[in-house]
Amino acid sequence: MIKYAHRESAIHALRPQAKLVFLVVSISLLVFFGREAAVSFGFLALSLVLYSVARISPARTISSNRAIFAVLLIPFLFNLLAFSPERAITNAAYLSSVILLSLLFVMTTKPSDFANALASFLVPRRIAFAFSSALNFIGYFERSIERTRVSQLSRAGSRNPLPLIVPVLHKAFRKAKTLSISMESRGFDPDRL
């Protein structure tokens, strides 16, 4: 699940601004130098160390986000067929590092801290709040898709993902409507952000 996971760890306790800067710098380095095997594998090893410090299992993270990692197969096969196995593996390590580091940031930073970190870098509060709220909704979407899929399969539904779209969107709109009223009744006013 792409959401905050509370642990008593040094990484969770770090200032969100520091984590955000580290993430941006790491991804920038990977984008510019990721084709070097040493850089890609170095960052992959670093991300595994950071997961261990954060007390989050990388295996479980990969398993629960397998759809994202499955997409990596496309560039992997492309590189394998068009270039060389070395390049395919290096590229996979580079993309995996980007995804693992991004997920680690999300799993160790509370959305409200994320919003505050963005705001401290002069990102408008409205946009920062929209970002952190969107992060909260990812987990909700994942759960909603899973429940709807199981419900449809139990009624002899097919594995076709298209029939999922309407009920999941309907639920998401209903949640968004109720949530917005609930947030307003707890003093939330977007105009004051």
Add this chain to the structure above:
Amino acid sequence: MEAVGLSKISFSYPGSRQILRDVSLRIKKGEFAGIIGNVGCGKTTLLMCMNGTIPNVVKGEFSGESRLFGEKLEGRPPAEVWGSAGLVFQNPDDQIFAPTLDEEVAFGLRNAKLSESEVKIRVASALEFAGLSNLASADPCNLSQGQKQKLCIASVVAMGPKLILLDEPSSSLDNKSAEEVYALLDSLNKKGTTIIVVEHDTERLAKYARRIIVIENGGIALDGGREVLASPKIEKMGLKVPCSVKFSRKLGRKIAYSPEEFGVGKK
């Protein structure tokens, strides 16, 4: 003093039939009132008129005047009246959005621009009140439905409102969880908070509410003390009559409104 004052409220959602028709209602400060009625009769809509969600957030054809603690609600959205009224919806899953319980409770307090130390104190106190202190850092998705409902109540209680409005708080709860939720509401009411609950569970209302308002076709059909639940109209409308009322009638005894009053559990 009057907590809620509705005068000749009528409302219809855009493109829909009229949901509320000329409803006038006064609820005093400190009351524990229950609103019952059949599905689609306008109970939830009435609740949303009480804190200004209608007409300020949910739009439609609205007429009449709604007041909260004597102040007009028109033009004052719920974000402005949070200190006076808190609203808890039927489905906790639709309201909870934070990754941990303490963040969920802190949301409203941070909107109120309270200091972080004050937020911490209030969060701890609200979670303790709801019996969720040991789960402060847990993910709300992993809570039981009863715990989620308690979390929603805690996040409203933390704001310290004088009135709490709840839409069917026990609809998806087992008996034990529902009893726990109502015990929380009862303790708040005893401390002076006005409680207004839309509910299907007449057993629970018979035990806790001291005023019952019955809605039928967008208007108030009955309004009074718990004796309303023993009215023949309740059965005619297809609403559930509390078991203790039925047993009392069968046995020709004085009407009891809860198993405790009936004598269940007494030796």
